[in-house]
Amino acid sequence: MARRVLWVLERVDQRKFSWLVEIGRQIRVQEPRIMGRESLLSLFNDFARWGGDAAVVQTRGYRREKVTYAELRARVLVSGKALREHGVQPRDRVLLWGANSAEWVSCFWATLLQGVVAVPIDSGASLDFVRRVARDADVKLILRDRNLPELPDLPRSLVIDDLHDVTKSLIAAMDAEIDPGDRAKRSDIAEILYTSGTTGEPRGVVLTHGNFLANLEPLERGIEEYRKYERWMHPLKFVSMVPLSHVFGQFMGLFVPPLLGATVVFEASANPGEVMRTIRREHATALIAVPQMLEVLRNGIWRDLEARGEAQWFARTFAAANGEKFLRRAWRFRRIHRRLGWKFWAFISGGAALGGETEEFFRRMGYAVVQGYGMTETASLISLNHPFRAASGSIGKVLPGREFRLAEDGEILVRGENVSAGYWEKGAVRAADGEWLRTGDVGEMDAEGNLHFRGRKKTVIVTPAGLNVYPEDLESALRKQSGVRDCVVVARERGGNAEACAVLLVEAGIAERDTSAVARAAVDVANGSLAEYQRIRCWVIWPEVDFPRTATGKPRLTEISTRVNALLSPSDSADQVPNLDTVRSGEANGGGSQNSLAGLLSQFGETAKGTGTAELERGLNLSSLDRVELMSALEQQYKVEIDEAAFSDAKTVGDVERLLRSPSKPQATYVYPRWAQREVVRWIRLAVYYALVWPATQILGHPRIIGREHLRGVKGPLLIVSNHITRRADIGLILAALPPRFRHRLTTAMGGETLREMRRPPREWFFAKRWAYQAGYWLATALFNVFPLPQFSGFRESFRFAGESTDRGYSILVFPEGEVNNSEDGYMAAFQAGIGLLAENLRLPILPMRLDGVWQMKRERRRWARKGEITARIGAPVTLAPGRDPMEIASEIRALIESL
Numbered sequence: 001m002a003r004r005v006l007w008v009l010e011r012v013d014q015r016k017f018s019w020l021v022e023i024g025r026q027i028r029v030q031e032p033r034i035m036g037r038e039s040l041l042s043l044f045n046d047f048a049r050w051g052g053d054a055a056v057v058q059t060r061g062y063r064r065e066k067v068t069y070a071e072l073r074a075r076v077l078v079s080g081k082a083l084r085e086h087g088v089q090p091r092d093r094v095l096l097w098g099a100n101s102a103e104w105v106s107c108f109w110a111t112l113l114q115g116v117v118a119v120p121i122d123s124g125a126s127l128d129f130v131r132r133v134a135r136d137a138d139v140k141l142i143l144r145d146r147n148l149p150e151l152p153d154l155p156r157s158l159v160i161d162d163l164h165d166v167t168k169s170l171i172a173a174m175d176a177e178i179d180p181g182d183r184a185k186r187s188d189i190a191e192i193l194y195t196s197g198t199t200g201e202p203r204g205v206v207l208t209h210g211n212f213l214a215n216l217e218p219l220e221r222g223i224e225e226y227r228k229y230e231r232w233m234h235p236l237k238f239v240s241m242v243p244l245s246h247v248f249g250q251f252m253g254l255f256v257p258p259l260l261g262a263t264v265v266f267e268a269s270a271n272p273g274e275v276m277r278t279i280r281r282e283h284a285t286a287l288i289a290v291p292q293m294l295e296v297l298r299n300g301i302w303r304d305l306e307a308r309g310e311a312q313w314f315a316r317t318f319a320a321a322n323g324e325k326f327l328r329r330a331w332r333f334r335r336i337h338r339r340l341g342w343k344f345w346a347f348i349s350g351g352a353a354l355g356g357e358t359e360e361f362f363r364r365m366g367y368a369v370v371q372g373y374g375m376t377e378t379a380s381l382i383s384l385n386h387p388f389r390a391a392s393g394s395i396g397k398v399l400p401g402r403e404f405r406l407a408e409d410g411e412i413l414v415r416g417e418n419v420s421a422g423y424w425e426k427g428a429v430r431a432a433d434g435e436w437l438r439t440g441d442v443g444e445m446d447a448e449g450n451l452h453f454r455g456r457k458k459t460v461i462v463t464p465a466g467l468n469v470y471p472e473d474l475e476s477a478l479r480k481q482s483g484v485r486d487c488v489v490v491a492r493e494r495g496g497n498a499e500a501c502a503v504l505l506v507e508a509g510i511a512e513r514d515t516s517a518v519a520r521a522a523v524d525v526a527n528g529s530l531a532e533y534q535r536i537r538c539w540v541i542w543p544e545v546d547f548p549r550t551a552t553g554k555p556r557l558t559e560i561s562t563r564v565n566a567l568l569s570p571s572d573s574a575d576q577v578p579n580l581d582t583v584r585s586g587e588a589n590g591g592g593s594q595n596s597l598a599g600l601l602s603q604f605g606e607t608a609k610g611t612g613t614a615e616l617e618r619g620l621n622l623s624s625l626d627r628v629e630l631m632s633a634l635e636q637q638y639k640v641e642i643d644e645a646a647f648s649d650a651k652t653v654g655d656v657e658r659l660l661r662s663p664s665k666p667q668a669t670y671v672y673p674r675w676a677q678r679e680v681v682r683w684i685r686l687a688v689y690y691a692l693v694w695p696a697t698q699i700l701g702h703p704r705i706i707g708r709e710h711l712r713g714v715k716g717p718l719l720i721v722s723n724h725i726t727r728r729a730d731i732g733l734i735l736a737a738l739p740p741r742f743r744h745r746l747t748t749a750m751g752g753e754t755l756r757e758m759r760r761p762p763r764e765w766f767f768a769k770r771w772a773y774q775a776g777y778w779l780a781t782a783l784f785n786v787f788p789l790p791q792f793s794g795f796r797e798s799f800r801f802a803g804e805s806t807d808r809g810y811s812i813l814v815f816p817e818g819e820v821n822n823s824e825d826g827y828m829a830a831f832q833a834g835i836g837l838l839a840e841n842l843r844l845p846i847l848p849m850r851l852d853g854v855w856q857m858k859r860e861r862r863r864w865a866r867k868g869e870i871t872a873r874i875g876a877p878v879t880l881a882p883g884r885d886p887m888e889i890a891s892e893i894r895a896l897i898e899s900l
Contacts, residue, residue, distance in 0.1 A: 037217065039184035039209040043258040044109055047073040050261040053235050056102040057265040057282060061841025062803025067102040069261070072109075075102070075163075079110035082163050086141055086156070090115030093137045093192065097130060098145035099123040100244050100266040103160040105254060107143050108244070111191075112209075115184060118191040119204075120245040123148065124532040130154075133194045133202045138427060147883065186210030186417075192424050193247060193376050195468050204424035207247070211379035212255060214417035218400045219384070220259055233343060236262040239279055240288040241270070248350040248372070248466065251380040252288045272300020279340050286346040286370075291354040291497060292464030294347060298361050301336070310335075321364050330366025337366065346370055346387055350380070351466020352497045353453050356393055363392070371395055373453065377420040377437055378402075382412070383451045394450035395443075410442040410454065459557070461489075464497040467533040474500055474536060477529050481522035483507050488547065490561040492538055492568060501538040501568070503560055505546065515541055540564055670752050670788045671759065672801040673781045677747070677808060685783055686744060689735070693783070697732045701865045705737045707874035707900070711847075714877055716742055717811040719844040721835065721893050723828050724815035725854040731784050733851055734813060737872035747805045748813040750780070752790030752798065789814070789834075799838055806842060814838065816890065831894045836886030839893070843882065848875035848896040873900040 037043075047055070050069040057066050067075070088094060094111055096118050098104050111118040119137045121130055123145060134142065134154045142157035144150075150157055184190075190212065192204040238257065242249035253264050265282050267275055275297060279287060289297070305314050321329045330337060337344070346368040349359075354371050363369050368387040373395035374380045382404070385396035398404045402416030413436040422431040442454045461469040471489035478487045486505040491498035502523060506515050519541050527535040547555040631647050634656070642659060650656050675681060697703070720742075724730055735743050758777035761770040780786050787805075789798045802812050816831035839846060853870040857863075875896055880889060 037213050039186060039188065040112055040190060040212055040255065041184055041209075043216075043255060044073070044076065044113065046258045047076075050258070053261050054263040055257065056105060057237075057263055058101055059266075059268070060843055062799045062806075062838075063842060064803065064807045065102070069258075072102065072106055075106035076109040076113060079107050079163050080113045082158065083110060083114050083116060083141070086158070088114065088116055088140050091117060091189075092140040093117045093119050095119045095121060095130075095134050095137070095139040095142040095144075096245075097121040097123065097125075097142060097148060098160055099268065100240065100249070100253070101145075101160070102266075103163070104244055105264075107160055107163070108250075108254065112184065115188070117189050120191060120193060120250075122243050122245040122531075126529065126531045127151065128529065129202065129531055133204075136202050137192055137194075137204060137424065184209055186213060189429075193245075195376065205376045205420050206422055206424050206429050207376075207379050207420055210417050211420060212251070212418075214401055215251065215374075215379055215381045215399065216255055216259070219256070219381075223259065233285060234261065236260055236285045237265055237282050237343075238262055238286050238288050238348075239265045239267050239275070239282065239284045241267050241275070241293050242288055242290060242351065242466075246351060246466065247376045247380045248290075248374075249288075252348065252350075270296065272297050273304075276300070276340060279344050283341055283343045285343055286348050287344075288348045288350075290351040290464065290466040291349055291358065292352070292466075294349055294362070295355065295358050295464065298358050318364055321366075326366060328366075329364060333365040348372075350374070352462050352464055353395075355497075360392070373451065375439060377432070378414060379418050379420070381418070382414055382439075391446065391448060391450040394446070394452050396451060397449050398451060405436075406443065406445065407438075410444060412439040412441045412443045412451075413437065414439065461491045461498045461500050463499055463533060464494055465533060469500050469534050471500065474502065474526070474530065474534060477526040478502060478504070478522060478536075481525050483510060483518040484522045486547070488555050488557060488560060489536070490557060490564055493565055499538060500534070500536055501540060501564055502536045503540050503542050503547075503564060505542050538568065540567065670756060670790060670797065672787055672797065673785075674801075674804075676781050676785050677805065677810065681782065682744070682785075685785065688783055693732055694736065697736045700863060701729065701733060701736075701870045702867060703733050703736060703865075703870040703872050704868055705872050705874070707876075708737070708739065710874055710876040711739055711742070714845070716745065717806045717809060717844060718742065718847045718877060719839055719842055720746070720811055720813045720847045720849060721816055721897065722813070722849040723851060723897060724817045725851060726858050729854055729857075730815070730851060731813070733854070733870065733872055734849060737849070737874060742811050745810045746813055747785045747787055747802075747810045749789035749798070749802070749815070750786040752788030755780075755786065755788045785810075791832075795834060795837075799841060802838065803842060806844060811847075812838075812842070812844070816893065828894065828898065831890040833886045833890050835893060836884075836889030839880060839889050840882065840884065840886060845877040845879050846893060846896075847877050848893065848900060849873065850875075850897050850900045875900050 047069045052068050052070060054066045055069040055072045057064065059065070083094070094116050096104065096107055096111070097120075108118055108120070110116075119133065119139055121133060125133075127149070131151065131154060134151075139155055141155055142151075143160050143163075144157050146159050146161050186209050188209055189206055190209050191207050193207060194202045194204045238252065240249065240253045242252065244250055244253055253266075256262070257264050262285075263282075265278060265284060267278050269275065269278075270293065275287070275293075278284070287294075287297075302311075302314075305311050317332050321332050324332070344367075347362050348370045350372045354369070359369050359371070370385050370387045371394075372381050372384045374382045381399055382402065383396040383398045385391075385394065398414075399418075402414055402418055404412070404414050407413055415436050419437045420432065422429045424430075440460065444452050444454055446452060459471055461471065463469060474489045475487055478484055478489075483506055484504055485507045488503050489500050490503060492501035504519050504522070506518055510518055519539060523536050523539050530536075542560075548559050549555055631642050634642060647656075647659060650659055676685075720734070720738075722730065722734060731748055735746065738746070755777060758773045758780070761773040763770075765773075787798065787801055789795075806812060814835055816835035817829045850873045851870070852873065853865065856869070857865055878896060880892070
């Protein structure tokens with residue numbers, strides 16, 4: 001119908017009906033494309049429909065970066081050109097190795113555009129696994145993140161970030177590129193996804209364009225009836241925590257968004273507080289995560305409720321909401337909905353089975369919980385819940401276009417276009433055995449046609465993160481260790497999912513008191529050769545001389561597993577609360593130096609080899625910068641939010657352990673004045689500045705400015721760094737020295753403790769002094785746009801505010817000496833390491849400045865400067881290479897200022 005309307009309009013008088021022609025074009029642009037997709041590249045063509053809408057939002061340190069569909073399209077074309085220039089031909093394989101990012105997305109689409117087969121690898125994969133995959137797939141080129149190593153025994157690699165320096169002019173030029181729609185067919189291979197095989201070798205699942213389209217097309221048809229509602233919430237925003245190297249992550253992060261013009265927000269942190277902050281800041285619509293992350297988020301919300309004293313309210317409200325309608329439940333929990341944002345309404349879970357308690361927790365609070373079931377071999381989906389008509393505890397209805405049945409033993413069997421063509425072996429596709437795909441999972445169907453997951457038939461262990469762990473791989477690594485006579489790896493049940501638990505037989509002759517140490521050492525060394533998700537975190541020493549065995553000598557795995565799960569208490573679940581004690585049989589450290597409290601401390605110059613009294617009460621020897629980085633590492637490892645003020649007071653290893661076990665408490669009370677950056681306030685500030693501050697600066701100081709030519713053609717924002725002589729004059733002199741485009745958008749870091757005291761002076765002070773301090777706080781905030789940068793705790797929130805200000809176009813002024821210079825000779829004090837950490841995470845050009853002559857006025861207690869006495873020196877902006885040590889950056893910045 002839309003095409004007929006456009007056909008008529010294009011044949012009428014263009015001068016009289018040009019506005020109608022434009023409406024016709026808009027009808028054509030918005031027309032849904034449900035049928036007839038020949039390949040995934042039809043989705044790439046849809047990028048042009050959404051133009052300036054945000055496609056990807058990601059964080060770079062403390063900065064927020066937005067990439068539109070138009071920019072992403074240009075980046076794809078640039079990446080495709082780079083592939084051609086490096087000799088990559090259609091049907092070649094390219095290894096894509098990195099974390100979620102817009103650059104990863106553009107490289108993936110570039111491989112499809114060039115007819116190249118992508119081989120995605122998670123950024124946390126072990127180097128040995130990467131080597132084996134690269135050799136098995138015979139890759140032509142490796143695309144990797146900057147922080148991942150070049151492997152000299154493999155084909156050449158390119159850094160992903162270096163491919164995407166895309167300017168607006170380049171975007172316009174790339175629009176002239178040819179239409180990619182005919183470069184692939186449904187039967188062409190899109191990618192090869194590798195998992196570790198049951199024999200220890202990688203196993204590549206071959207997925208075609210048709211495999212993915214068979215899942216997307218019924219989903220697109222189902223979405224169509226809701227498009228009329230989507231316009232009120234456009235653009236939809238999905239916060240994704242699932243790796244793009246995972247088929248579920250690809251489905252929700254690469255293929256679904258272009259159908260709706262949705263935005264994908266990549267969240268790298270597993271900290272529940274950071275996740276909730278991102279959902280609220282981005283006005284997100286849904287969270288895409290594996291069940292493990294939803295369980296962590298549930299526990300994070302509960303800890304937050306306890307810290308606020310709202311646990312009893314929640315328990316009462318949760319009980320009262322049982323059986324109520326959706327909107328009524330949402331209203332009951334409006335204070336939680338307010339914290340996550342009113343646009344947020346759904347949790348989308350996949351990759352593993354979602355526990356019933358977690359599903360009911362979010363559903364009872366008035367959120368939709370969408371759960372899908374599938375596997376790599378089915379290009380993600382077999383069944384999917386309806387967001388508003390889902391049966392509790394089910395994994396949805398089987399999607400149209402595939403055949404499904406249950407075997408006699410309940411195993412789920414499926415066939416259809418979505419099922420993989422086979423596995424990659426020796427440079428070709430080996431077809432899967434049998435007509436039906438045997439999933440290895442047991443299920444049952446209820447009377448309404450909803451599929452219910454009942455367990456796993458295969459020996460493969462699917463972790464709460466949705467990753468496959470094959471026991472044979474872990475057993476092979478363990479048997480190579482000294483002291484291990486034999487071993488088996490069984491599944492330890494964890495809320496409907498499982499984790500690998502090693503059951504060990506130690507060598508004869510080892511004293512009983514030494515068996516635990518031998519077993520722990522063996523597990524730690526074995527973990528060093530395994531990928532992070534494969535690592536053994538639970539182990540048991542078998543109490544008998546040998547395993548129970550069959551007549552053929554094979555261990556009786558069912559009997560062993562039953563006894564092990566009876567021995568280990570469910571309360572030892574480390575993903576619900578931080579558990580630093582050993583499980584009653586043994587808890588491994590997850591791979592040595594990276595995944596335990598002792599390992600994390602050792603990275604910062606501390607060692608904690610045991611949990612005895614002497615070790616726990618040993619003092620910490622950490623700088624303030626080390627504390628910030630250690631705290632972030634602990635939050636990431638144990639998936640909790642640590643009270644920064646309490647952490648700054650921790651003196652011993654035992655204090656850190658007790659802090660990790662305790663519920664979170666409210667953070668330090670620093671106020672970050674976002675109101676001061678509103679446009680109305682900014683215009684008032686500029687009016688007052690030019691009426692009062694600028695004339696006073698010129699009359700009292702009449703500074704001489706040197707080096708302003710360095711800023712010709714430079715656009716903001718910048719990280720401006722200067723020496724610090726006096727609180728009263730320094731900011732005014734720097735403002736006077738800067739060109740208007742920087743002067744008008746500048747925010748200044750000021751001592752957090754000082755600002756807090758000014759805002760809330762002690763009650764025992766004389767009332768006039770309190771009022772004077774409070775007036776000074778509001779004047780400084782309004783007229784100079786200052787924000788708190790504490791010296792002892794609260795760094796991260798200050799850095800985050802600096803990043804938000806930068807995203808709004810403000811340059812940041814920092815005095816890295818911390819306090820004003822009170823030395824006898826006026827020589828600059830050492831710069832604090834925090835400036836290095838801030839520079840590394842903001843990734844801004846650094847502008848060095850130096851004020852000369854102010855120290856002499858301060859020493860002589862003069863308010864008037866002699867003519868030519870004060871000089872403001874401006875250096876050339878400097879861009880530092882990423883990945884450097886913060887202390888090294890601080891020293892280099894200090895040297896730059898000294899050299900002016």
